[in-house]
Amino acid sequence: MVIEPRMRGFICLTAHPKGCEKNVLNQIEYIKSKGEIEGPRKVLVIGASTGFGLASRITSAFGSNAATIGVFFEKEPQEGKTASPGWYNSAAFQDQAKKAGLYAKSINGDAFSQEVKTKTIDLIKADLGKIDLVIYSLASPVRTHPVTGVTHRSVLKPVGNTYTNKTVDFHTGIVTSISIEPCSEEDIANTVAVMGGEDWEMWIDALIKADALSDNAITIAYSYIGPAITETVYRKGTIGKAKDHLEATAFKITDKLKSIHGKGYVSVNKALVTQASSAIPVIPLYISLLYKVMKEKGIHEGCIEQIQRLFKERLYTGNEIPMDEKGRIRIDDLEMREDVQKKIAEIWPQASTESLPGIGDLPGYKSDFLNLFGFEFSGVNYSEDVNENIAIEGLQ
Numbered sequence: 001m002v003i004e005p006r007m008r009g010f011i012c013l014t015a016h017p018k019g020c021e022k023n024v025l026n027q028i029e030y031i032k033s034k035g036e037i038e039g040p041r042k043v044l045v046i047g048a049s050t051g052f053g054l055a056s057r058i059t060s061a062f063g064s065n066a067a068t069i070g071v072f073f074e075k076e077p078q079e080g081k082t083a084s085p086g087w088y089n090s091a092a093f094q095d096q097a098k099k100a101g102l103y104a105k106s107i108n109g110d111a112f113s114q115e116v117k118t119k120t121i122d123l124i125k126a127d128l129g130k131i132d133l134v135i136y137s138l139a140s141p142v143r144t145h146p147v148t149g150v151t152h153r154s155v156l157k158p159v160g161n162t163y164t165n166k167t168v169d170f171h172t173g174i175v176t177s178i179s180i181e182p183c184s185e186e187d188i189a190n191t192v193a194v195m196g197g198e199d200w201e202m203w204i205d206a207l208i209k210a211d212a213l214s215d216n217a218i219t220i221a222y223s224y225i226g227p228a229i230t231e232t233v234y235r236k237g238t239i240g241k242a243k244d245h246l247e248a249t250a251f252k253i254t255d256k257l258k259s260i261h262g263k264g265y266v267s268v269n270k271a272l273v274t275q276a277s278s279a280i281p282v283i284p285l286y287i288s289l290l291y292k293v294m295k296e297k298g299i300h301e302g303c304i305e306q307i308q309r310l311f312k313e314r315l316y317t318g319n320e321i322p323m324d325e326k327g328r329i330r331i332d333d334l335e336m337r338e339d340v341q342k343k344i345a346e347i348w349p350q351a352s353t354e355s356l357p358g359i360g361d362l363p364g365y366k367s368d369f370l371n372l373f374g375f376e377f378s379g380v381n382y383s384e385d386v387n388e389n390i391a392i393e394g395l396q
Contacts, residue, residue, distance in 0.1 A: 001388055003082055005375045007171065010279040012373040016382065017390045019374025020088035021095075026377075027055060027304040028096055031062045034308055039064035039316040040133035042214070044124065046071045046111050046203060049086030050372065051274050052222050053137030055307040057093060060133065063311060067103035067128055071111050071120055073140070077388045085373045091392045098393060103127070105394045111138055112199055114146045121210045123396055130212055134219035136200045139276050143194040146202070152193035156280050157183035158237045165233070166351055168285040170278065170365050175353045178281045183238050195242035197221065197249025204253050204264070217262040218315070219253060221246055222269050225332065226286075227341050229348055233282050247328060265321070267314075267329040269306055273368035285351060286344070288360035290335065293343045295361060299334045302368070306331055 006013040043060040047053040048070030060066040070090060077083035090106055097104035105123060109116040124131055144151045157180055164179040183191075192198075200221050207213050223243045226234050234240055246266060253264030271290055277283050294300040301309070310331045314321055324330050334340070347359045356362055370376040 001080065002383065002385055003388065004382070005370060005373060011275065012370070012375075014373065015082045015085035015088055016374035016380070016386070017082070017088045017091070017388060018386050019371075019377045019380050019382070020085050021092040021374075022377040022380050023371060023374060024054075024058070024089055024092040024096065027058045028062050030304050031059055031308060034063070034312065037063040037308075037311050037316055038318070039311050040066050042066060042128045042131050043068045043133045043135065044071070044120070044131045045069070045135040045137065047135075047137035047139060048072050048106070049074055049090045051137065051139065051272075052269060052303050052307060053135060054086075054089055054093070055303040056135040056137060058304065059307045059311050061093075061097055061102050061104065062100070063308065064316075065102065066133075068097070069120065069123060069128070070104070070106045071116060072106070072108060073110055074108055076108070077390060079389065082388045083390065087392065088374060088390060091390045094392055094394045105396055106392055107396050108392070110144070112140070112143045112146060117203060117206045119396065121206060121212055124212045125210060130214040130217075131207065132214040132217045134203065134207065134213075134217070136203065136219065136221040138199070139274065140194065141276075143199065145193065152190040154191040154194040154242070155183060155187045155238050156233065157181065157187055158232050159183055159188070159241070163232045163237075165282050166285055167281045168288065168351075168356065168362070170284045170288070170362060170369065173353060173356060173362055175285065175351055175356055180233060180281060188238055188241050191238040192242045192245045195239065196245030197247075197252075198245075200246065201249050201253060204256060208256060213257070213260055213262060215260050215262075217257065217260060218265060219257075219262070220265045220267055220315075220329075221250065223247060223266045223328070224271065225268050225336075226271060227336070227344065229344065230282055230286050233280065239280075247326065251327065265329055267310055268332050270301060270332045270335045272303060272306075273365055273372070275372060278369060284365060285360070288356065288362045288365045289344050289347060289351065290340070291361035291364045292359065293340050294334065295364070297340065299337075299340075301334065
């Protein structure tokens with residue numbers, strides 16, 4: 001079938017298998033071009049099919065020749081219907097790992113469930129014995145609690161007061177004012193239940209119990225802080241409460257890993273175009289301005305550049321890992337540079353439908369968004385028939 005992007009709001013309903021493959025190949029080539037990393041050897045990536053999780057799996061495998069197990073929850077293809085992009089990403093990764101002679105197996109299922117945790121640990125014990133790096137990179141708006149059976153849904157709301165600011169519809173380029181009503185205490189609790197650190201801790205507890213972690217094993221979850229412009233809706237909003245919980249969980253995990261000299265870390269990463277960030281009011285406008293400023297300064301990074309730098313310059317240098325005053329690894333250092341944020345603060349009041357083409361990088365935003373689904377990659381013929389029924393080799 002000929003596959004074109006079909007949009008519904010902030011979601012693309014189709015994905016292109018050849019484009020997703022190109023996305024994976026581009027990231028692999030980038031990692032290879034940067035040289036070997038004396039990094040992990042046996043890696044579990046929870047949330048391995050897109051974004052920072054996929055970049056972490058690629059960096060581990062093709063930067064450190066690591067064996068990897070990836071866990072994700074993706075929609076498989078049907079006749080005449082495409083799979084989700086993460087399915088095609090994972091199929092391409094598995095294919096390239098096999099060609100490179102690397103161990104790679106994947107599990108498709110609800111990572112929040114006890115069933116998937118058990119299945120994953122059984123695979124680790126059978127094939128790898130123990131893991132030395134666990135990446136936790138889940139991005140789900142919904143979580144059914146494995147103990148209580150309650151389904152929690154996260155919300156994007158400010159805490160305390162109604163929030164009003166500018167945002168942009170990245171499809172049309174129209175800048176408008178938006179107001180978001182404040183959350184309830186129940187909203188906070190639900191968002192923390194979905195996006196906080198409880199499930200990360202449950203994974204580590206299960207791995208410890210199964211004796212599936214190597215001496216000196218580390219685990220990393222990803223977070224975001226951002227600037228003052230977005231903090232009311234993000235870092236000081238419901239999502240921020242969840243991120244606070246996630247970051248606090250790193251210290252609990254470190255305590256639990258003391259017997260094997262392991263540690264839990266949170267890496268604060270840069271703002272990037274994701275399905276999740278595209279749905280958060282204000283964030284698309286901020287990112288379009290950020291992209292323009294960082295590209296002009298020659299310091300723009302995508303997921304793969306961020307994670308390569310995290311591994312090469314933070315985690316696996318042989319020296320103590322540098323952290324901020326709250327014990328977090330900061331790989332958002334270029335985004336939060338004083339000159340970058342000063343420039344954005346200067347141009348934010350000017351942002352309008354008319355001025356945005358000159359002061360922002362909306363084309364870059366839209367291109368990155370379409371890239372998430374395998375569209376707008378050079379070297380891919382989007383007018384030709386492609387097979388949507390791609391299987392994932394190594395799927396357990």
